[in-house]
Amino acid sequence: MSASSSCSKLSYKLNKHLDQDCPAPPVSLGRAWAEAYPSEQSPYKTSTHEAQQSVPGLLNLAQGVPGHLPSSGLLERVKLELGKDCMAAASYGPVFGAPELRAALAEDMNQRYAVQAEQCRINVQNVAITAGANMAAAVAFQAVAGPGDAVVLPTPWYFNHQMTLASLGVDVIALPTSAPSFEPDPSSFSTLLKDEATSKRIKALVLVTPNNPTGAIYSEEVLHRFADLCKDSGVALILDETYRDFLLDESGAREGQEVFKRPHSLFSRPDWQATIIHIYSFSKSYAIPGWRLGALVAHEALLAGAISSQSFGPVAKALDNYQICPARIDAQRAVAWAIHDSNEKTWRLQNAKLLLARRTAFLELMTAVEKSGWKVECTGAYYAYVSHPWARVSSETVAKELAQRVGVVVLPGAFFTPAQSRESAAQRLRFSIANVCIDRLQELPARLELISQMELA
Amino acid sequence: MSASSSCSKLSYKLNKHLDQDCPAPPVSLGRAWAEAYPSEQSPYKTSTHEAQQSVPGLLNLAQGVPGHLPSSGLLERVKLELGKDCMAAASYGPVFGAPELRAALAEDMNQRYAVQAEQCRINVQNVAITAGANMAAAVAFQAVAGPGDAVVLPTPWYFNHQMTLASLGVDVIALPTSAPSFEPDPSSFSTLLKDEATSKRIKALVLVTPNNPTGAIYSEEVLHRFADLCKDSGVALILDETYRDFLLDESGAREGQEVFKRPHSLFSRPDWQATIIHIYSFSKSYAIPGWRLGALVAHEALLAGAISSQSFGPVAKALDNYQICPARIDAQRAVAWAIHDSNEKTWRLQNAKLLLARRTAFLELMTAVEKSGWKVECTGAYYAYVSHPWARVSSETVAKELAQRVGVVVLPGAFFTPAQSRESAAQRLRFSIANVCIDRLQELPARLELISQMELA
Numbered sequence: 033m034s035a036s037s038s039c040s041k042l043s044y045k046l047n048k049h050l051d052q053d054c055p056a057p058p059v060s061l062g063r064a065w066a067e068a069y070p071s072e073q074s075p076y077k078t079s080t081h082e083a084q085q086s087v088p089g090l091l092n093l094a095q096g097v098p099g100h101l102p103s104s105g106l107l108e109r110v111k112l113e114l115g116k117d118c119m120a121a122a123s124y125g126p127v128f129g130a131p132e133l134r135a136a137l138a139e140d141m142n143q144r145y146a147v148q149a150e151q152c153r154i155n156v157q158n159v160a161i162t163a164g165a166n167m168a169a170a171v172a173f174q175a176v177a178g179p180g181d182a183v184v185l186p187t188p189w190y191f192n193h194q195m196t197l198a199s200l201g202v203d204v205i206a207l208p209t210s211a212p213s214f215e216p217d218p219s220s221f222s223t224l225l226k227d228e229a230t231s232k233r234i235k236a237l238v239l240v241t242p243n244n245p246t247g248a249i250y251s252e253e254v255l256h257r258f259a260d261l262c263k264d265s266g267v268a269l270i271l272d273e274t275y276r277d278f279l280l281d282e283s284g285a286r287e288g289q290e291v292f293k294r295p296h297s298l299f300s301r302p303d304w305q306a307t308i309i310h311i312y313s314f315s316k317s318y319a320i321p322g323w324r325l326g327a328l329v330a331h332e333a334l335l336a337g338a339i340s341s342q343s344f345g346p347v348a349k350a351l352d353n354y355q356i357c358p359a360r361i362d363a364q365r366a367v368a369w370a371i372h373d374s375n376e377k378t379w380r381l382q383n384a385k386l387l388l389a390r391r392t393a394f395l396e397l398m399t400a401v402e403k404s405g406w407k408v409e410c411t412g413a414y415y416a417y418v419s420h421p422w423a424r425v426s427s428e429t430v431a432k433e434l435a436q437r438v439g440v441v442v443l444p445g446a447f448f449t450p451a452q453s454r455e456s457a458a459q460r461l462r463f464s465i466a467n468v469c470i471d472r473l474q475e476l477p478a479r480l481e482l483i484s485q486m487e488l489a
Numbered sequence: 490m491s492a493s494s495s496c497s498k499l500s501y502k503l504n505k506h507l508d509q510d511c512p513a514p515p516v517s518l519g520r521a522w523a524e525a526y527p528s529e530q531s532p533y534k535t536s537t538h539e540a541q542q543s544v545p546g547l548l549n550l551a552q553g554v555p556g557h558l559p560s561s562g563l564l565e566r567v568k569l570e571l572g573k574d575c576m577a578a579a580s581y582g583p584v585f586g587a588p589e590l591r592a593a594l595a596e597d598m599n600q601r602y603a604v605q606a607e608q609c610r611i612n613v614q615n616v617a618i619t620a621g622a623n624m625a626a627a628v629a630f631q632a633v634a635g636p637g638d639a640v641v642l643p644t645p646w647y648f649n650h651q652m653t654l655a656s657l658g659v660d661v662i663a664l665p666t667s668a669p670s671f672e673p674d675p676s677s678f679s680t681l682l683k684d685e686a687t688s689k690r691i692k693a694l695v696l697v698t699p700n701n702p703t704g705a706i707y708s709e710e711v712l713h714r715f716a717d718l719c720k721d722s723g724v725a726l727i728l729d730e731t732y733r734d735f736l737l738d739e740s741g742a743r744e745g746q747e748v749f750k751r752p753h754s755l756f757s758r759p760d761w762q763a764t765i766i767h768i769y770s771f772s773k774s775y776a777i778p779g780w781r782l783g784a785l786v787a788h789e790a791l792l793a794g795a796i797s798s799q800s801f802g803p804v805a806k807a808l809d810n811y812q813i814c815p816a817r818i819d820a821q822r823a824v825a826w827a828i829h830d831s832n833e834k835t836w837r838l839q840n841a842k843l844l845l846a847r848r849t850a851f852l853e854l855m856t857a858v859e860k861s862g863w864k865v866e867c868t869g870a871y872y873a874y875v876s877h878p879w880a881r882v883s884s885e886t887v888a889k890e891l892a893q894r895v896g897v898v899v900l901p902g903a904f905f906t907p908a909q910s911r912e913s914a915a916q917r918l919r920f921s922i923a924n925v926c927i928d929r930l931q932e933l934p935a936r937l938e939l940i941s942q943m944e945l946a
């Protein structure tokens with residue numbers, strides 16, 4: 033123990049919303065489990081005869097992390113931007129980020145979502161650049177919900193959404209989804225909206241598509257039904273599309289050239305801004321999570337427009353409080369360039385293609401352990417939601433043992449669900465399959481096979 | 490107006506804590522005012538005969554911004570770090586930031602605050618690196634106070650502290666300070682702690698020393714009295730020392746070499762960790778606000794230690810929710826190096842010396858406009874808190890007119906005080922004197938003189 037731990041106990045009390053209501057950060061837990069795994073070359077610990085076998089190294093499929101470098105073009109560009117204008121990069125920037133990046137993203141979205149009508153087009157005023165998509169989500173939540181209000185999250189949920197809402201004193205209402213589609217049901221949401229106990233407190237619905245953790249992609253029809261329900265009830269639809277750039281349009285490919293798929297047509301609704309708050313992340317598509325760049329796209333009144341007597345929207349205020357500006361030096365200008373550069377676009381397409389191939393390989397590999405009770409319930413480009421074989425062992429225990437015994441780090445289903453409905457998630461794990469190359473994924477069946485034969489407490 | 494503004498009104502409602510309780514961000518308001526000032530070379534607008542005079546350019550003394558580049562050594566180092574390990578920099582980092590930077594800051598603090606006793610020493614486990622000091626403050630607040638709780642802020646306050654607390658549904662209780670010392674009074678705080686209406690709701694006291702906006706430096710005696718009161722009442726003492734590196738020890742200087750002054754002896758209290766949550770910013774001392782690096786230093790239980798049944802402290806959770814990790818590429822390792830490098834230390838000392846000279850020059854220059862009703866009430870290295878001549882004009886109006894008519898951008902005193910006590914601040918303005926060089930400051934008296942003769946509505 034460090035010297036400081038011998039220090040006296042805290043004299044002050046902790047905020048219960050953050051200390052008690054908000055659970056521990058899963059990704060940090062995953063890191064701790066991974067650290068408990070013996071070093072790269074040592075045999076793993078187990079009481080069975082397989083103990084003699086050596087497990088070559090850790091397979092970390094916990095946090096959603098791009099398993100590869102950013103494009104060399106983007107790295108060169110950052111060095112260029114850094115050399116060009118050090119002073120500007122070291123200074124504070126505008127609260128909503130670099131104008132170049134805001135404009136580039138707006139234009140990119142108009143193209144990707146095939147937004148035609150003038151009144152629907154996404155403008156620079158609709159875009160705020162944030163220090164990552166978690167920041168965008170936290171600020172979107174705070175813009176529409178306060179202590180005592182409620183927000184609906186389909187389950188399994190993305191844990192930081194639940195953690196952030198809980199820490200702010202906002203109630204989370206679960207909207208369960210189930211295999212095989214893991215798509216939330218608009219009629220169940222409609223029932224919640226009519227329920228006297230909840231109706232007035234519900235301020236937002238959060239949809240993550242493609243989903244984290246299940247990978248599920250919600251259909252056009254379901255998305256529009258949710259948008260209608262939200263609009264009619266004055267509820268915000270917070271749409272997290274962190275994984276939108278891993279959808280390829282195979283039908284639209286010409287002469288063997290890949291094109292990105294249009295994720296959905298919600299942005300062609302003439303009134304989308306009245307209802308939708310869109311969240312985006314540059315971390316996955318551009319492979320730059322450490323640069324901390326995300327975005328919030330919404331009605332300009334939510335950002336800086338005059339909606340009340342004040343001339344700054346709630347997003348401007350919250351971002352000023354938390355980030356002041358997104359970090360520079362100067363990733364923002366480099367990314368603004370990368371959005372439109374054709375080589376960079378090809379890099380992202382190839383990357384998406386690579387991840388789809390990884391997913392195909394993963395599905396094939398997993399058939400080998402089906403007989404041992406492993407089942408892939410749902411997958412996207414980034415994540416697979418998988419059932420494990422131990423009916424009576426909690427998903428946390430399984431995840432912990434997987435890391436420590438066979439060096440496979442994944443996250444338990446329990447982290448994505450409310451305490452009262454943990455049972456349905458108890459047998460599930462989220463594999464972040466985008467993290468490692470196909471070569472490394474080959475090791476997975478043998479390791480899963482091995483632990484399948486063990487007794488887990 | 491943009492096309493998007495023709496879009497329908499919001500269908501959802503806004504969170505009142507953020508939309509109504511939390512005021513508009515002063516720094517963004519300052520930017521807006523500055524933009525209303527005619528371009529660099531044009532004559533400024535006024536109805537008087539001075540209209541013919543040309544005002545060479547904007548003097549922006551609003552946001553606290555270092556008016557110079559970071560050291561060339563640090564800029565080179567960032568390029569080096571970027572070239573060395575692009576992959577690591579582009580990946581997620583640990584939630585508390587780079588271990589090198591945490592360790593370097595801990596060691597630097599032990600030296601600077603002359604911490605001797607083993608039990609008092611600041612360790613790496615006490616340090617969390619945050620995406621700026623606003624982030625550190627937001628997380629510290631959330632760690633100890635939730636909706637309905639109260640936090641005490643001496644007034645004039647640092648506006649983002651009040652904004653963040655209001656947005657979280659935490660009540661702010663003002664502890665007024667006044668000229669000439671602008672030091673808060675421990676007995677007034679003690680009265681609040683005993684007051685039935687407030688005592689149980691007070692979770693923290695926030696002290697900013699050297700102060701923003703007044704520049705006041707709190708005495709040893711006052712700091713220890715506040716620490717005693719906080720400890721005895723189970724209230725957290727949140728100590729924001731963003732400006733600590735602009736204090737030079739002139740008595741300790743040997744052979745003409747400057748040394749930093751020990752800011753105070755609070756960290757030598759054997760129980761400091763039980764009570765104190767320290768906030769630090771790299772933005773000012775290292776002249777890198779755009780890099781977004783700050784720190785929170787506190788009891789390790791608050792960070793990641795096991796204080797309840799959970800193994801992650803509230804700071805780990807909140808930082809996971811908001812920042813995931815501080816931005817890399819890789820400012821953190823470069824700054825870790827800069828903390829101890831002797832040339833870099835000299836650069837910071839020279840910088841502090843420069844700012845003190847700027848302050849002296851500012852005080853001298855301001856004597857010229859004393860007869861016109863301008864009075865410097867209090868100053869630090871970064872800020873001066875100044876009275877203006879118009880007894881019946883609000884500080885917001887004066888600030889706005891100063892920017893638009895004579896191109897001097899400052900922040901109104903009203904931004905640093907609660908609505909009910911605006912009157913005392915109505916005649917005050919905060920000048921961020923660290924922003925511009927002495928040459929530019931020379932222009933200030935003439936401009937102030939000029940506007941002093943105008944009628945302000």
